[in-house]
Amino acid sequence: MNLASRGILLVLDGWGHAPPGPANALSRAAMPDIDSLIAERPSTLVQASGEAVGLLPGTVGNSEIGHMVIGAGRPLPYDSLLVQRQIETGALADHPLLNEVCAKLAATGRALHLVGLCSDGQIHAHVDHLRELLRIAASSGVPAVWIHAITDGRDVGDGTAAGYLDLVEKFAAEAGTGRIATVIGRGYALDKSGDLELTGAAMRAIADGVGVGVARARDALDGQRSDVWVPPSVIVEAEDTPPGVVGQGDAILFTNFRSDRIQQLADALVTHLAARDVTVLSLARYDTRAAIPPLVDRADASGGLADELERHGLRSVRIAEGEKFEHVTYYLNGRDDRVRAVEEHVRITGDDPPDYRSRPEMNLPLVVDAVTEAARRADVALVVANLANIDVVGHTGDAEATVAAAEHTDAAVGRICAAAGETGRWVLLVGDHGNAEQMTRPDADGGLRPYGGHTTNPVPLVYVPAPHGRSAGGELKSEGTLADVAPTVLALLGHPPGAAMTGRSLL
Numbered sequence: 222m223n224l225a226s227r228g229i230l231l232v233l234d235g236w237g238h239a240p241p242g243p244a245n246a247l248s249r250a251a252m253p254d255i256d257s258l259i260a261e262r263p264s265t266l267v268q269a270s271g272e273a274v275g276l277l278p279g280t281v282g283n284s285e286i287g288h289m290v291i292g293a294g295r296p297l298p299y300d301s302l303l304v305q306r307q308i309e310t311g312a313l314a315d316h317p318l319l320n321e322v323c324a325k326l327a328a329t330g331r332a333l334h335l336v337g338l339c340s341d342g343q344i345h346a347h348v349d350h351l352r353e354l355l356r357i358a359a360s361s362g363v364p365a366v367w368i369h370a371i372t373d374g375r376d377v378g379d380g381t382a383a384g385y386l387d388l389v390e391k392f393a394a395e396a397g398t399g400r401i402a403t404v405i406g407r408g409y410a411l412d413k414s415g416d417l418e419l420t421g422a423a424m425r426a427i428a429d430g431v432g433v434g435v436a437r438a439r440d441a442l443d444g445q446r447s448d449v450w451v452p453p454s455v456i457v458e459a460e461d462t463p464p465g466v467v468g469q470g471d472a473i474l475f476t477n478f479r480s481d482r483i484q485q486l487a488d489a490l491v492t493h494l495a496a497r498d499v500t501v502l503s504l505a506r507y508d509t510r511a512a513i514p515p516l517v518d519r520a521d522a523s524g525g526l527a528d529e530l531e532r533h534g535l536r537s538v539r540i541a542e543g544e545k546f547e548h549v550t551y552y553l554n555g556r557d558d559r560v561r562a563v564e565e566h567v568r569i570t571g572d573d574p575p576d577y578r579s580r581p582e583m584n585l586p587l588v589v590d591a592v593t594e595a596a597r598r599a600d601v602a603l604v605v606a607n608l609a610n611i612d613v614v615g616h617t618g619d620a621e622a623t624v625a626a627a628e629h630t631d632a633a634v635g636r637i638c639a640a641a642g643e644t645g646r647w648v649l650l651v652g653d654h655g656n657a658e659q660m661t662r663p664d665a666d667g668g669l670r671p672y673g674g675h676t677t678n679p680v681p682l683v684y685v686p687a688p689h690g691r692s693a694g695g696e697l698k699s700e701g702t703l704a705d706v707a708p709t710v711l712a713l714l715g716h717p718p719g720a721a722m723t724g725r726s727l728l
């Protein structure tokens with residue numbers, strides 16, 4: 222392979238584009254390296270949200286679909302879209318497995334427990350799906366439906382949980398079934414760091430009714446520091462036992478469509494309830510240890526960049542710190558957990574602070590070292606790395622910390638581009654979805670409140686040619702999407718797009 226055709230694909234997580242302004246942490250940050258790349262190198266903006274990537278129109282992008290589409294070279298109908306389609310066509314209401322489980326509950330007088338994130342953030346879940354499941358349960362004659370409401374405050378503004386709890390109660394009243402049994406912050410219920418104390422606290426509230434006792438769902442929010450950290454709370458209507466515990470012969474249906482953050486809880490519940498003869502289902506397919514039957518299955522994501530690199534015998538090294546490791550491996554490879562013979566997966570571990578605001582640099586120097594080391598190797602055609610800071614710190618909603626994260630990211634990009642120059646590599650930089658370029662959101666009273674969630678903004682794509690390599694004229698083609706990244710990478714490596722790819726090279 223021509224030396225100059227080797228490269229580095231850098232995903233800057235949460236790097237969206239928006240006009241400069243006080244709420245744009247990226248325009249506020251001093252980012253001299255990235256600014257000069259955008260000024261001097263071919264660049265464009267590409268779509269990373271909504272239909273362009275396989276989401277419902279107007280839906281914010283996310284790391285899973287972002288990396289999957291970057292890898293697949295085509296939009297992929299995401300799990301949320303597939304669920305929505307099944308609702309619209311009536312297929313969910315007619316789902317044989319769901320009907321069978323509901324019929325059994327009706328016949329045995331047992332309860333259905335719906336467990337999921339209650340917001341319309343559309344990253345992990347949508348409260349409208351819960352509404353539909355309540356309707357289906359009601360029309361199937363399920364005698365009791367308990368809702369285990371996980372509060373959000375991350376994919377939607379913090380302080381909005383009360384409104385969603387009210388909405389859930391309204392949906393239940395409309396359907397004629399459903400009562401909130403527990404209220405649990407996503408910090409507990411959706412931990413994915415392996416902290417089994419957090420997961421255990423959520424699990425005991427759901428399964429056993431052990432937690433902070435409150436009279437009404439909304440009371441669980443009183444005096445709490447954020448929607449994310451609402452302690453596992455149990456609605457106790459009578460003095461003694463909370464009514465919503467999971468009993469012998471009950472069924473649990475997890476209503477999140479995205480697996481990554483609910484799977485730890487789902488696995489814990491399956492293990493904990495093993496002796497209680499509980500049927501467990503999930504709305505979409507999960508990557509749990511226990512096999513949980515999904516109501517809606519995943520779209521095929523094969524034939525992407527990983528398959529093409531393998532076919533051409535091109536070695537790639539994937540590098541990211543823990544928060545985004547699966548994204549440059551599992552998701553980029555189309556939710557395929559094989560490590561191919563031509564791949565190396567490097568998970569950067571450092572010490573992770575409990576709150577990234579206190580260390581917006583995260584473990585970035587270690588990521589840069591690993592990228593530099595891989596870039597020096599002649600046997601490596603492609604280094605793929607994710608720089609997580611802008612997104613992960615952006616999620617705290619703290620604009621000052623996010624500015625600092627962006628400045629660290631800029632310095633890292635400078636170091637990586639210098640290493641690329643020394644090793645004769647090109648670099649392609651791309652965001653996977655917006656986040657840090659929009660750190661406030663209007664609230665109901667016409668004011669602005671801090672916002673740490675994702676956006677629908679396009680993301681930059683910047684091509685830094687190798688010192689003696691192919692140059693792309695002045696600009697990259699316009700009107701691209703994340704689906705065009707893999708064809709562009711393949712073109713730079715000297716290959717056509719894969720047969721399954723509908724994206725095109727933007728060179």
Ligand SMILES: O=C(O)[C@H](O)COP(=O)(O)O
Pocket residue numbers: 282283284285344345375376482612616
């Ligand atoms: O799970 C999270 O951290 C957020 O809800 C979504 O962020 P991600 O899509 O970047 O993981």
Ligand SMILES: [Mn+2]
Pocket residue numbers: 234235283284285287612653654
């Ligand atoms: Mn992301």
Ligand SMILES: [Mn+2]
Pocket residue numbers: 235284612613616656675
């Ligand atoms: Mn994110």
